[in-house]
Amino acid sequence: MDKVYTEIYFLDSFSSKVSKKRVDFNKEFLNEYNLDKDNFTNSFDKKLFTISKEKPEKVDSLLALRCRVSSPILEKIKHIYNIFSENYDIELQEMLILTLNDGGERFLRIRNEKNKRFVKMLFCWETINTMHQKGVIQPFGAEIIFEFNPDLSNLSTWAKNKVQGNYELKSYLRNFGILLFSHWSLIADSSRKRIISSWERCGEGKFNSKYIIKLYESYIFNYKKAKKDFKRKYGKISGWEPDRNFLISLDPPQKNIDTLVLMSKAIRQYISSTYTARQLSQEEESQIKSQEIHEIENSDSEISNKVITLLKNNGLGIVHKFINEDKNKWVKDSSRKLAWELYSKGLSQREIASKCNHKQAWVSKLLPEKRISEEIAQETALEILKFKEFTNFKEAPEKLDNLVDGLQNFLLIEQTDEKISLLRQFVRQEIEK
Amino acid sequence: MIKNSSQNNDYLEGIEISNEAIFLDPEKQFSIRELIIESLKKIIKEKKLKLSLGPELDLLNIKRPIILNKFDIQLVSSGMLADEVEIDIENCKEKGKGPQLFLAAQVEEDLNIVFFKGLLTSQEFIKIIKKRDIKSNKISIPISNFNGGIDKLLRYIRLLDTKSIPRVELDINPKVVNWDLITRKIKLSVTAALGTAGLIIFGPNILQPKLVANLSSLTPKDYEVKSFTRSSTKNSVCLLTPIAYKNDNNELVAKINIDKPIIYLLKPLNELSISIDKNIVWKKIASSTEKINGPIYWPIKPIKTKDKYKLLLRPQGSPFGSNLVINLETDQNIPLTNIDNFIDTLGDNKRKWIKAINKKIKSNRNLGISLLFSKKAPDTKELEKAKLQLDKLNACESI
Numbered sequence: 001m002d003k004v005y006t007e008i009y010f011l012d013s014f015s016s017k018v019s020k021k022r023v024d025f026n027k028e029f030l031n032e033y034n035l036d037k038d039n040f041t042n043s044f045d046k047k048l049f050t051i052s053k054e055k056p057e058k059v060d061s062l063l064a065l066r067c068r069v070s071s072p073i074l075e076k077i078k079h080i081y082n083i084f085s086e087n088y089d090i091e092l093q094e095m096l097i098l099t100l101n102d103g104g105e106r107f108l109r110i111r112n113e114k115n116k117r118f119v120k121m122l123f124c125w126e127t128i129n130t131m132h133q134k135g136v137i138q139p140f141g142a143e144i145i146f147e148f149n150p151d152l153s154n155l156s157t158w159a160k161n162k163v164q165g166n167y168e169l170k171s172y173l174r175n176f177g178i179l180l181f182s183h184w185s186l187i188a189d190s191s192r193k194r195i196i197s198s199w200e201r202c203g204e205g206k207f208n209s210k211y212i213i214k215l216y217e218s219y220i221f222n223y224k225k226a227k228k229d230f231k232r233k234y235g236k237i238s239g240w241e242p243d244r245n246f247l248i249s250l251d252p253p254q255k256n257i258d259t260l261v262l263m264s265k266a267i268r269q270y271i272s273s274t275y276t277a278r279q280l281s282q283e284e285e286s287q288i289k290s291q292e293i294h295e296i297e298n299s300d301s302e303i304s305n306k307v308i309t310l311l312k313n314n315g316l317g318i319v320h321k322f323i324n325e326d327k328n329k330w331v332k333d334s335s336r337k338l339a340w341e342l343y344s345k346g347l348s349q350r351e352i353a354s355k356c357n358h359k360q361a362w363v364s365k366l367l368p369e370k371r372i373s374e375e376i377a378q379e380t381a382l383e384i385l386k387f388k389e390f391t392n393f394k395e396a397p398e399k400l401d402n403l404v405d406g407l408q409n410f411l412l413i414e415q416t417d418e419k420i421s422l423l424r425q426f427v428r429q430e431i432e433k
Numbered sequence: 434m435i436k437n438s439s440q441n442n443d444y445l446e447g448i449e450i451s452n453e454a455i456f457l458d459p460e461k462q463f464s465i466r467e468l469i470i471e472s473l474k475k476i477i478k479e480k481k482l483k484l485s486l487g488p489e490l491d492l493l494n495i496k497r498p499i500i501l502n503k504f505d506i507q508l509v510s511s512g513m514l515a516d517e518v519e520i521d522i523e524n525c526k527e528k529g530k531g532p533q534l535f536l537a538a539q540v541e542e543d544l545n546i547v548f549f550k551g552l553l554t555s556q557e558f559i560k561i562i563k564k565r566d567i568k569s570n571k572i573s574i575p576i577s578n579f580n581g582g583i584d585k586l587l588r589y590i591r592l593l594d595t596k597s598i599p600r601v602e603l604d605i606n607p608k609v610v611n612w613d614l615i616t617r618k619i620k621l622s623v624t625a626a627l628g629t630a631g632l633i634i635f636g637p638n639i640l641q642p643k644l645v646a647n648l649s650s651l652t653p654k655d656y657e658v659k660s661f662t663r664s665s666t667k668n669s670v671c672l673l674t675p676i677a678y679k680n681d682n683n684e685l686v687a688k689i690n691i692d693k694p695i696i697y698l699l700k701p702l703n704e705l706s707i708s709i710d711k712n713i714v715w716k717k718i719a720s721s722t723e724k725i726n727g728p729i730y731w732p733i734k735p736i737k738t739k740d741k742y743k744l745l746l747r748p749q750g751s752p753f754g755s756n757l758v759i760n761l762e763t764d765q766n767i768p769l770t771n772i773d774n775f776i777d778t779l780g781d782n783k784r785k786w787i788k789a790i791n792k793k794i795k796s797n798r799n800l801g802i803s804l805l806f807s808k809k810a811p812d813t814k815e816l817e818k819a820k821l822q823l824d825k826l827n828a829c830e831s832i
Contacts, residue, residue, distance in 0.1 A: 083446055164446070167543065171459060173447070174544045180447040181514055189512035191573065235462060236543045268445040365452055374584045375480070381592055395597045397554060397589060404588055 005035045005048075008104035009070040011096040018074060018096065023067060023104040029060035040068055046150040056125035059106050062145065063123070065155075066102055069141045072159040073099050080163075080173075080180070087361045088176045098168045102139035140166065152244065152256045161261075167238040177361060183257075183264035184240060188223045190267055192216065198263075198270030205262050211252070212263060218251035219260070307384060311407065311422065314379040319426040322372055336366060343367050344428035346420040369412070373423055377407035448513065453582050454548040463545060466495050469508050469538045472547040473501070476583055484590065487682060498524065498532045502590040503681045505600065507532035513539045513548065515576055522603060523570045527657065529679045531555065531601030536586055537579035551579035552586055555601040567603070595681055653699050656685070658748055658757045668748035670757045673697035674799045675744075677759045685757070687744075688764040692735035693772045694799045695806055696744065701726040704747040704756075707733060709740065719749070728806045735771070738763050770800055776809050783811045790816075 003022070012019040025035065037044070045068065051061035077099055081092045108127055109118045121127045128142045137143040144162045148155060163169065165182045173180055190198075195216045199209050207215075230240045247254040254260065323340060330337040335356040342352045349367070353360045381404050384390050393399045411423045420428075455472035457463065463471060470492050477484050486492070487500040498507045511518040518537055525531040535558055537550040553561070561574055581588075589598070653673045674697045675687035696705070702725040706716035715732050719725045736742065742761040763769055779785045786804065794801035810816055 080446055087449075170544060174450070174456070174459070174546065177450040177452065177454075178447050179450050179513055179541060179544070179546070185512060186514050189514035189516075191515070191517035191575075194516045231542075238543045272445045361449070368452060371453070371584075378584075378588060378591065381588075385592060394592065394594045397593060397598065400588065400592055401585075404592075 003036055003038065003067075004040045004071060005037055005044075005064040005067050008067040008102065009074045009100060010103045011093065011100045016093050018100065021104060023063055024106065025063065026060050033064075035064055040155070042150070042154050045155045049145070049148060049150055052125045052145070056129065057122065059122055059124050062125055062128075062142075063104065063106065065145045066104065066123075066141050068155060069144050069159045070100065070102065072156040073141065073144070073163055076160040076163040077169075084173070084176075084178050085359075087359050088178060089359050089362055090173065090176050090178070094172060095169060098172060099140045099163055099166060102141040147241065149244065152242070152247065153258070153261075157257075157261065158241075161241065162239075165238050165241070167236060170238060177365065182238075182240075183261055184223065184242065185237070186264050186267055187216065187219060187260065188227075190216075194267065194270070195263065198266040202266040202269040203262065204266070205259065207259065212259075214251060215254070215259065216263070218249070222246060222249050303387065303389060306387070307380070307407075310380045310383050311376065311411065312426075314383075315376045315411065315422065315426045316429060318372060318376050318379065319423070319430050322368070323427070323430050326366070339363055339366050340427060341431055344420075344424050344431050346424060369423065373408045373411045374404075376411060376423075377404045380407055450513075450546060451548050451582075453584075454546050457545040457547070459543075459545045461545065463542075464493070465510050465540050465542060466493050466508070468540055468542070468545060468547050469510060470499070472538070472549070473499075476587075480587075482587070482591070496521075496523075498683065500681075500683050501586075503595045504534060504590045504598070505532045505683055506534045506536050506586075506590075508536055508538060510538045510540050511576055513541050513546070515539065517573045518576045518579070519571050519573050521570060522567070522572050522601075525601040525603045526570075528602055529600065531603070533595075533598040533600055534586070534589065535579070537576060539576070549583040549586065550576055551581040552589065553579055554589075554598050556599070558601055559603075656757050658746075658751055658755050668751045668755070669700065670702070670746045670748050671699035673699055674802050675759065675761065676798065684760055686760045686762055689736060689761050689769075689799065690764045690767040690797060691770045691772050691775075691800050691803060692737070693731035693803065694736070694761070695731065695803045696729040697802055697806075698726050698729065698746075701749045702746055703749050703751060704745070705729065706745045708743045708745065728802070730806075730808075736761070736763065736769070738769050767797075770797075772800070772803055772807075775800070776804070776807055779804075781811055783813055783815075786811055786816070 006025070007020050007022050009018055009020050011017075029035075033047075045065070048061045048065050048068075051058070052065060055061070074096075077092070077095050081090065081095060084090055085092070106123055107120050108123045110121050110127070110131070111117070112119050123142075125146075128137055128146050131137045131142075132146060137146055140162075144159050147162070148158050152158075153161075161183065164180055170180050187195075192213065195213060196209050199212045203209075203212065226242075226246055227237055227240065231237055242257055242260065247257065326336060326340070335358060339352050339356050339358075342355055347355070349360050349363045352367075353363045356363070381400070384403065384407075385394055390403070393403055412421050414421055415425070455475055457468060457471055457475070470486075473486065477486065484502045485500070488494075488497060491497055492499065498505050500506070507520070507524065509518050509520050520535065533555055535553040537553070539548045539550050540546070557578070561578055562572060565572065653671050654676050656670045656672070656677070658668050658670060675689060675694055677685040677687035680686045702719060704716070704718050705725050706713050708714060717725055717732075740761075740763065744759040744761060746757045746759070747755060748757075779789055790801050790804045792801075793804060804810065805816065805820060
C-alpha cells in the first residue's frame, strides 16, 4: 500500500524510470502528525496546506504535500500516454521529465541572479513564494501546491487539472499532433446547444439543464474577460484556473469548481460518443468519394489522353518536390526512405508503420497522400480549364469541385494494369531515379 | 478536427491535430487575426503560389475581409474544440460589401496552431441562414457547415472566375440593407417634395415636370465609415455625387467624366482632402463657423485623362483616421468633358440650360449637377429654388 504523504514518485534521472522513495521528515513533525496514511483525506490535505502557508519557513508539511501530489501527476500522465501512444511516437519519459520532476529533497538549488551562483535554500513555502514572484515555480509539484485552493477543489482533481493545462506538456504533445485541452477551454468553446445535449445525455449531479445553461451563459461572459486579463499578465492562457472571484461572479455563484468540472466531463463524454475513433487507414488513405465521377473516362479519348498526360507531367514534378524536401532527413532516419519505398509498392499505412517501427500517425504525417494528390489535381485542373470544353467550369464551383475531385480520385484509385494507384507509380518512378 | 482519442476511456482528453493544420512559432505572440493571416502567408509561401493578399495596409483589421487573388473573403474563427462559429454580418447587410466566401479557421492561441476548417460560399451561407430571424450583427452557425479545408479555398480562388461567386447581400433590415427600398423611398420623397413645389419653381413649362422626374431619380449613396475606437459610433458619408462603387480589390472607385467634378455632400464632414500620388494637394478642415457640406466646387486644377486622384472624407463626429477613401478615375469609355467649354456652348439661354441639365442629370450625373450649380448658370429664380430644394434634401437621413 502506498504511503501517500511519506513516499514520493519521481523520475529517476539515472535509471530514466519512475521511482518511489520514502522521504526524510523531521522527527517532531512525524510525531505530531500521523503521516503514515494509506489514503489521503481532503481535511488532512487542507490541514497540511494551512500549516505550510502559516509556517512558511518549515519544510515538512510542504514535503508531505509534495509526496501527496506526485501520485495524481503520475496517474494523469500515464493516462494521457496510454491514450495516445497507440498511434503516436510519444515517450512517457519525456512527459514525466516535464511534470514528475520533484525528487523529494529538503533543499532547493536556486540561481542567484546577481552573482549567477546557485544558492541552497530550504524547500519551504517562503522559497516557492520567491520563485513565484520571479515568474517560474519548479518543480511542477510545487507549482500545483502553491496555486491550490482547498476550498475550490480537492488536491487530486486540482493536480490532474494542472497536468492537463501544463504548457510544456502541451507543447511537447503539439509536436506530435496532439492537442490537450482543459475543462475551461472546452466549456468556452462549446455552444449552448452542445451544453444542453451533453448535459441531458451525459450530465451527472442534481442540477437540471436550465440551471446548467444559466451557469454556462454567465461562464462564457466572465471567461472572456478572465482569459484576456490572464493572457495580458502571463502571455498565455494555459494554466488559467477559475479562482474564488471568478466562481462568485458566475450566475448562480459557485462555491467550488465541481459543477463546472461535471459540465466539462459531460461534454467530453458526449463528444466521445458522437465521434468515432480515428481509423487512420480508413480516413487518410485513398479518400475516394462515394459520388466519384470519372469525367475523364467518360470524355472522348482525345481529351482523356491529354488529361492523363497533364496528370503525369504535373504528378511527377510535384512528387519530386515532396520527396526531395524529405530526402534531407533520410541520413538521420533511414526509415523515412523505407516508408516512401513501401508506399510505392502499395502497402497500407498500417503495414508501413509496422515495417518502419513507427506509429501510424508518423506515416500519415510523412506521406501526405491527400495533400500531394490535391496539389497535382489543382495544377492539372488549371490547364484543363483552358480547354474549350471546360471553360464554363470556371463559372461553377460545383462543377469545378467535381473536376478536381475526379482528378484526385483518378490519382488514388488502383490502376487495373498496374494494381497500384497512379500516385504510387509516380513515387516509384521518383524513388527509382 | 475533433476525433476521439480516448478510445478505452470515458472522457475525451485531447484531440488529434489535423495534418493540414498550420503550426507557427509557439514562442511568438500573435492575435487571432495575425495567426490566421500568418498561416495563410505560410501556405502561400510553402506552395510557392503567386497570390495577392490584401488589403495590404489593413490586413490585421478584424472588421475587414481579406482580398485573396481578387476574392473577397471574410475570416471567421473559433477555438479548436468549438462546434459553432460566430459570424459578423455587418458587411453582409450593405450592398457591395458582403464577402464572396467565408473561411473558417480553428485556432489554438497558446500553441499557435491554425486549422482551416473550410469554406462557405455566399450562396451556401444564405441557404443556411435564410430561415433565421436575424436581429443582431452576429450569427452563429455550426462549424460543420464549413468543409474542404484550405485546399478548397485554393481551388476556388485559383481556378474560378472572380465573378462566379456573388457577394452576400442580406435583406433583413430595411434601414440599412434594402437598397431597392431605399432607392424607392428616396425617389418618393424627392418626388413628393419637388412635385408639390414643381409648378411653383418651374412654372407651367412642360420641361419642369420632366426635370422634377429626373431630379427625383438622383439617389444619394451612403458610405459607412468604420471607426475602431471603442467610444465612437458609426458615421457615414452621404454623397449625391460622385458615386463610387467597390472594385475587385474592395476599393471605392468613382468614374469621372468631367474635368471639374462637383463633390456634393448631403451630410457634413470634419475633413475633406484631395491627393494625387500620395501627396495631399488640397485640404479643408471644418471649423465651428465653417462647415463642409453641400456642393463643393472642384478646388484645384482641372482633371486630365489618366489622372488618379483620391478623395479622403472624414464625417462629422469621426476621429482622425476614420476616413472614407474614394479613388477618382477618369472613365475610359466616355471622353472627358471640359466643363467650361460645355458651358460656353449654352451661353445665357435659360431654356438651353434647363434642357441640358435635364438631359445630363440622366446620363451624366456629375455634369448635370455641375451645370445646375455652375456659377455661370443663368440667374433664374427657377434654378435657384431647385438648387435650394436639392440642398435641403437630406435623403440619407430620411432613409
